[in-house]
Amino acid sequence: MAVPKSKEPVKRKSIPYRFGDKHKAYMRRSRDCTYNVAEGSIRAGKTTDNIFAFAHELKRTKDKLHLASGSTLGNAKLNIGDANGFGLEHIFRGQCHWGKFKGNEALYIQGPSTNRKLRVVIFAGGGKADSYKKVRGNSYGMWIATEINLHHDSMIKECINRTAAAKMRKFFWDLNPDNPYAAIYKDYIEKYAAKAAAGEFPSGYNYEHFTLFDNVTISKQRQQELMADYDPETIWYRRDILGERCAAEGVIYKSFADNPSKHIRIFKDYSEKQEWLRTIHFISIGIDFGGNRSLTTFVASAVHYRFQEVDVVKDANIEGKKGDIDPDKLNKSFLIFYKELKRDFPGIPILYIFADNEAQYLINGLAKACRAAGITASIGDSAKKKITDRVYCGNTLLASGRMKVLPECKLLIAGLKSAIWDPKEAEKGKDVRLDNFSSDIDILDAWEYSWERFMKKLLPESKRSN
16 A cells, blocks of 8 residues: 655745845845845844845755844744744744754754755844853854844854854844944954955855835835834934934933923813823832932823823922931832822822832832832832833833823923933943933933833834833
């Protein structure tokens, strides 16, 4: 009796690729180059290009193990594995499955596309100083990395070294523009470009710059919508929309500083305020504890239904000498702040209280005082997300009109108007908010703590919110 032939995997759905000429040229050049770098604005199609080219090379490489990385493991799986339907798991659908390889997340690929040869793509995060430990012990053929500028240098060096024995050695990197003094340019991208220009890079260097205007799948209307989400005066507009490398300089919230009234919510009458109150889902409070030369601050933010908007509704600090933190005074001051908030916004639940996680003894004491006062809100640590990610989220919400500040929040208004980037750190290639007591950083921290745990819901399409 004849043994029936195994069925070939059936591709029931085609991936709707549409590449512009610039993208096609970049991918064609990648066949002959070891280093392939796609830099540019958001929604430019950089990652899609690299995934497509990487997948094509997987079909002909003789190396078994390969590497895919992002700033975090989740970022790598989301943006390279899935990529909104354009990722590796979709390109090799019916021929791949997720699994583990020596404890690491991996995509196993084997089928007609690889000529029945097994290819394993190991996924890893690269943003931490010890991330490189996860990729040790293996030799890789190719390495695809998204947001290479957010990888720790030790990870970059380790991954490059781990491909030394590859039969077909290739790198596919993408990034949004960064500070022009950032290490990724000085130590890698510009260094390789200079060598290639001098004819001293025999393995081949393929660099291309893209903007969202080069992406033929983005309509004019969508381009305008994306641009409207940004304040044109910010570094993120220049980096994410124009695709420019630029240093973080000057006033951080320039649009707010230039025209505060645009961002302050004023009610025409009682009925308008009542209508606004009905759209609020809950209130969340952020607390930044005072330290050396700083004051303890409270900020309450009202989060609207479906996370469509956020309004800053109340702020306060504890009067007294800077640097002094009296737990009893802290607890009493907070209870007064809380009661005033309940009085001013009756019927709106105060669900969360997030405090600076570096002072656990103060949080524990505050939680005990709140429970004794009958407060049922969840009390916990602030997420302490990267300050630049918090600044980006706040700036984006303000620029798009999705965040307003009530006029009585004088402390926050002053803090937003005076916040600036640190010029000395900018020269080192870093985006750092100046913290030399020339502006009220404490109120900004408390403000950010009040909503930072909801960043993913407030800006679901932003990689910075994850």
